[in-house]
Amino acid sequence: VKTRYFKWEVEYVFWEPDCIEHPVMAINGQFPGPTIRAKAGDIIHVDLTNKLSTEGVVIHWHGIRQIGTPWADGTASISQCAINPGETFPYQFVVDKPGTYFYHGHFGMQRSAGLYGSLIVEVADGEKEPFHYNGEFNLLLSDWWHKSVHDQELGLSAVPMRWINEPSSLLINGRGQYNCSLAAGTCKFTGREQCAPRVLRVLPNKTYRLRLASTTALASLNVAVANHKMVVVEADGNYVEPFEVDDLYIYSGESYSVLIKTDQDPTKNYWISAGVIGRKPNTTQALTILNYQSVHGGKLPASQPPVTPSWDDYARMRSFAEKLRTLSRSYLPRPPLSHHHRIALLNTQNKYGGQTKWALNNVSLSLPATPYLGSMSYKLKGAFDPTPPPESFPGDYDIMVPAANSNCTVGNGVYVLPFNSTVDIILQNANALSANTSEVHPWHIHGHDFWVLGYGDGKFVEGVSDKKFNLKDPPLKNTAVIFPFGWTVLRFVADNPGAWAFHCHIEPHLHMGMGVVLAEGVERIRRIPGQALGCGLTAKMVGKPHP
Numbered sequence: 001v002k003t004r005y006f007k008w009e010v011e012y013v014f015w016e017p018d019c020i021e022h023p024v025m026a027i028n029g030q031f032p033g034p035t036i037r038a039k040a041g042d043i044i045h046v047d048l049t050n051k052l053s054t055e056g057v058v059i060h061w062h063g064i065r066q067i068g069t070p071w072a073d074g075t076a077s078i079s080q081c082a083i084n085p086g087e088t089f090p091y092q093f094v095v096d097k098p099g100t101y102f103y104h105g106h107f108g109m110q111r112s113a114g115l116y117g118s119l120i121v122e123v124a125d126g127e128k129e130p131f132h133y134n135g136e137f138n139l140l141l142s143d144w145w146h147k148s149v150h151d152q153e154l155g156l157s158a159v160p161m162r163w164i165n166e167p168s169s170l171l172i173n174g175r176g177q178y179n180c181s182l183a184a185g186t187c188k189f190t191g192r193e194q195c196a197p198r199v200l201r202v203l204p205n206k207t208y209r210l211r212l213a214s215t216t217a218l219a220s221l222n223v224a225v226a227n228h229k230m231v232v233v234e235a236d237g238n239y240v241e242p243f244e245v246d247d248l249y250i251y252s253g254e255s256y257s258v259l260i261k262t263d264q265d266p267t268k269n270y271w272i273s274a275g276v277i278g279r280k281p282n283t284t285q286a287l288t289i290l291n292y293q294s295v296h297g298g299k300l301p302a303s304q305p306p307v308t309p310s311w312d313d314y315a316r317m318r319s320f321a322e323k324l325r326t327l328s329r330s331y332l333p334r335p336p337l338s339h340h341h342r343i344a345l346l347n348t349q350n351k352y353g354g355q356t357k358w359a360l361n362n363v364s365l366s367l368p369a370t371p372y373l374g375s376m377s378y379k380l381k382g383a384f385d386p387t388p389p390p391e392s393f394p395g396d397y398d399i400m401v402p403a404a405n406s407n408c409t410v411g412n413g414v415y416v417l418p419f420n421s422t423v424d425i426i427l428q429n430a431n432a433l434s435a436n437t438s439e440v441h442p443w444h445i446h447g448h449d450f451w452v453l454g455y456g457d458g459k460f461v462e463g464v465s466d467k468k469f470n471l472k473d474p475p476l477k478n479t480a481v482i483f484p485f486g487w488t489v490l491r492f493v494a495d496n497p498g499a500w501a502f503h504c505h506i507e508p509h510l511h512m513g514m515g516v517v518l519a520e521g522v523e524r525i526r527r528i529p530g531q532a533l534g535c536g537l538t539a540k541m542v543g544k545p546h547p
């Protein structure tokens, strides 16, 4: 076991992610931030210094469960106080499982501003991956806007709401091409520009592992490698039973590993593409080149890039999602066969005082000034609404049409889960504000992985829909999508003391209230670092023993 120590500084820099200059949030002057590579069991220690002049900052370690270190989860107002300009926060945690992870800002919409990077955990010394490969590449996917994040945030809470619209560009490892056209030759693939793609240089007849992670603010993506099949072997840091596909769907907050064989004509290069699905696209595909080393890396592939499947083929997306199974010959846990507790969350788009919001069971999340972890641990009154939020919604709610009354409330209550209980969450999608509209939402849980027990169309029917669950080998994930007008059921064990966000990973949707806070076993937590407490009602508790 090794402690890997990093000193990071967050600041804005001018950058050209898609060949157009724009301020981006950088770490140590880099965009995306530095890649962390570690081995399972290592301790990661990041001293994060906020060099921004007027904004707080935090970093969330996406997919890392923070077992025993809930204060290091990096969620402003939930696990810690935002780090003030000039201050440093010590993030220290164990990366317990090998896999493909990433990190990103979790305060306001700083992820959209470019605050992200990769976190790759290799198997521990002496351990082997359950598949073989000769080399690997890391592709961190994101989307990018020319409108500043401040402008976006203001628009989202304006009356009437000004939607952020579709991204200007898609980025692979922070590199994209704004509005370029292959036909017109306006894309820059070979230069030294900040926007020029990283070419994947490969040898013929080898197997490569591609690590894919999506930290998009909005876009759901379909990724393909021209002429090459992909074998999916890992999802969200958990091994899956291998399956072969021509292309892969990846939603914001997810990560995958796929294996490709370089068994094609080695005198050619091939396109790797990522295109928008799940929303009507208005953004050029992100492209990079798979370069067989016998050819010049700058030689553009002779054939066209893969065509992104139709954006609204939800049956095809669901069929991909349902192929995911926990690897049979692995020690990954299987789900308990029954639950103690079931929470149904109705996902709706709403109005609140003229603003547009997203709500769960009619409550739109508004984060409190004092982070939950500290206020709950010190049993402070007045930090948030002590009334538990609703665990269900009216049985006669018609999910197929806009609500008769679209108004919601705003709240900050917590779902307190009995420690060690098995919890089911039924995510029920519904019609949004306008008729015949229901959107894709990737839900991400902090502090846990969950088993995805099943997906269905229409309304979840207690006692009937449950019959279709996969209890044998459901995939363990930290992010799962709900499809339009459908439901998704997740099961997890509430065994990690802390206060945890559970939310739509579309960043503007979270900003509009699309999340809840779960908590368990908070009474077991001792010694929260003072740096996590220095704001709101917990400021005066710094250094004081827990009750």
Ligand SMILES: O=C1O[C@H]([C@@H](O)CO)C(O)=C1O
Pocket (backbone or CB within 6 Å): 163, 432, 439, 509
């Ligand atoms: O939250 C959203 O708002 C817009 C639209 O519903 C209103 O403009 C959109 O597509 C979202 O996902």
